[in-house]
Amino acid sequence: MPAILVLDDSATMVMSLSRILKSAGYEVETASNGKEGMAKLAGGLKPSVILTDINMPQMDGIAFIKEARKSASTRFTPIIVLTTESGGQKRDEARAAGASAWLTKPTEPNELLTALKQLLPSK
């Protein structure tokens, strides 16, 4: 069962994403910011895909992507950005940092699951 690491500072968003992903058959790990997410990765978590918000306290999504890309275990892990930011400079920054896909809130569960399926390594 593929594991997804979800990063969002909104507890309601984290819970909502977890429910949708779990009901679609994924294992879910969560973090409330980039720092917590990095700590989980350093602790040995090897997610198949990472789903991250951009605007978070302590370490934002872009800083997290940069850090994750430095680590050998997550250098090539697909990272989806899910944020209220709809584009422009932040999107360019995220792409430059190594984001694989970008979804703007509000999005639909199906849109999210389709993006995940496209990025998951085929077996």
Place this chain on the structure above:
Amino acid sequence: MQSTIEASDHLVCAVLAAQVAELRSRIDTGATVELLWQTSDMLSRLSGLVLEFAKRCSESDPNLNEECNAAIAAEAEISRSLESLAFTQAQRNDFTCQTVDCVVTALERLAVTEGTVGARLSPSDLDALYVSEEQRKVHDLATRRFNTAALAGRTDAESRNREGPGG
């Protein structure tokens, strides 16, 4: 006199920041989302019981069995819709809270920094607080409206000046 005006101005900003922050907890729809999840979970549980019941009556009452299966299918559809609604609501809630946080941060900054309003917080300072394109669009629209109104005000004042006090 000037310092009294500034102190009053700071106080107004501090009070407004507190008022908007207070509003945040009321517009936070986390409880609504929670209720949608609870409803979805309860429907799933009931659906499980109906499934069990359907199995037991499959031979003794085929019609009831059919109705049970239809109810289970309907439940699955409704649960999907509830989850989708909760997800949309959670995202809207997220955006609303972020905008409220932006207003509170701006007002708190105005409440503690010295100088004129423009110097304490410029439009570009505000822009740095935004977290979405939607907020920037509202900012641009408000700026255009403000500039149009200011221009109209200046034109009116100039007309009055040209016409003189008796005009």
